[in-house]
Amino acid sequence: MRGASSRRRAVLLAGAALAVSVTVAACGGSGSSGSSGSSTSASGGSQPSKTIKVGAALFGPKNDKSFNQAAYEGMLAATKQNPSLKLTSVLENRNNAQSATDAVQTLAPVNKVFVGVSQTFGPVFDAVASTFPDDYFIDIAGYTRQFHKNVTGFANDWGAPAYVGGVIAAHLTKSNVIGYVGGAEIEPTTDGAHGFEAGAKSVKPNIKVLTNIVGDFNDVAKAKAATSAMLDDDADVIFPFLDAGIAGAYAAGNASGKNPAMFKLTIPDCSAYPNMVGTELVNNTAATSRMLQAYANGTLKSGAVFLDLQEPALQTLELCPKYEKNAAIAKVTKDTIAAINSGKVKLPKNAMNPRPNYPYQEGFNGKVIDPSSGG
Numbered sequence: 001m002r003g004a005s006s007r008r009r010a011v012l013l014a015g016a017a018l019a020v021s022v023t024v025a026a027c028g029g030s031g032s033s034g035s036s037g038s039s040t041s042a043s044g045g046s047q048p049s050k051t052i053k054v055g056a057a058l059f060g061p062k063n064d065k066s067f068n069q070a071a072y073e074g075m076l077a078a079t080k081q082n083p084s085l086k087l088t089s090v091l092e093n094r095n096n097a098q099s100a101t102d103a104v105q106t107l108a109p110v111n112k113v114f115v116g117v118s119q120t121f122g123p124v125f126d127a128v129a130s131t132f133p134d135d136y137f138i139d140i141a142g143y144t145r146q147f148h149k150n151v152t153g154f155a156n157d158w159g160a161p162a163y164v165g166g167v168i169a170a171h172l173t174k175s176n177v178i179g180y181v182g183g184a185e186i187e188p189t190t191d192g193a194h195g196f197e198a199g200a201k202s203v204k205p206n207i208k209v210l211t212n213i214v215g216d217f218n219d220v221a222k223a224k225a226a227t228s229a230m231l232d233d234d235a236d237v238i239f240p241f242l243d244a245g246i247a248g249a250y251a252a253g254n255a256s257g258k259n260p261a262m263f264k265l266t267i268p269d270c271s272a273y274p275n276m277v278g279t280e281l282v283n284n285t286a287a288t289s290r291m292l293q294a295y296a297n298g299t300l301k302s303g304a305v306f307l308d309l310q311e312p313a314l315q316t317l318e319l320c321p322k323y324e325k326n327a328a329i330a331k332v333t334k335d336t337i338a339a340i341n342s343g344k345v346k347l348p349k350n351a352m353n354p355r356p357n358y359p360y361q362e363g364f365n366g367k368v369i370d371p372s373s374g375g
Helices: 006-016 067-081 097-110 121-131 159-172 187-203 220-232 246-256 284-296 327-342
Strands: 052-058 085-091 113-117 136-140 151-156 177-182 208-213 237-241 261-266 276-282 303-307 315-319 360-362
Touching: 052 067, 052 097, 052 284, 067 085, 067 113, 067 261, 067 284, 085 097, 085 284, 097 113, 097 121, 113 121, 113 284, 121 136, 121 151, 136 284, 151 284, 159 177, 159 187, 159 237, 159 261, 159 276, 159 315, 159 327, 177 187, 177 220, 187 208, 187 237, 208 220, 220 237, 220 246, 237 246, 246 261, 315 327
Parallel strands: 052 085, 052 113, 113 136, 136 151, 151 303, 177 208, 177 237, 237 261, 261 276, 303 360
Antiparallel strands: 276 315
């Protein structure tokens, strides 16, 4: 994937420093082990400064100019903002349960905090959290199915901005055929696919939505082949749900001579492709930094926090300038986001993370939902 602009990186890093002292997710437990070894207690009182060693594992490479790199840069931002945090090791390409488990077994014994970047780590943390009761686990883009007092998950609903992308695609297409090229077949990918299709069909029920999950976020050749096939089948708008592999989608679009409209994932870079519509913006930099700093400050709570479109600095569908200047597209984008946030538009269940049976928080600053109380 092509590199993001320096301006955008500055915005992401600035966002990482905002509101880090807020409660990230409130649950039925009395709190987290985050106050252990932290430089500031939850009540704000000064404590002796101690080094908090942090180990991390990424689903893909840390230089993918997308999902993994954004989270890695959030870790660096957190250590810069809070010197008590020390990032000791970052393991890359931990993209299945076994390699993710191996990463935990390697890093948990020598670190206080383990950050897993991917939905893949949720089930792993369910299995190992009790084995390391004195450690703390943070899942970026995932969460556990059971409650653990030493785990916090941040799970963004990837299908929400993808739904907006589908609405936009339905307004842009002239052939009435659009395409979605997904990476690894995990819940974020399939949630995005369902959201994209649902958004498009909300505008044009008979629109043809081509979907190909290629099995890898970073395989350029597979992405190019899948995109080329869709263009051959008359798709004129493509949503690549990819990291570094998106370069293959761009190459296919350029080689076709058709200049199909395309979207990007995670980090905006409107210059990467000549007909870029916008980005499913997921600010992993800010989210990762916020959670690590909350842990260091003693304010991180056990459980899970879910995010759709209610906090645009962290997740939204952001248009590129070319399409932002298109009054009709800008309006439908704004109106669709507002309709989702107001509840006027209900996202399909298969485009969202299933909520757990323990108390969780909707948005970093949102209300706590307690399933046991029916609210």
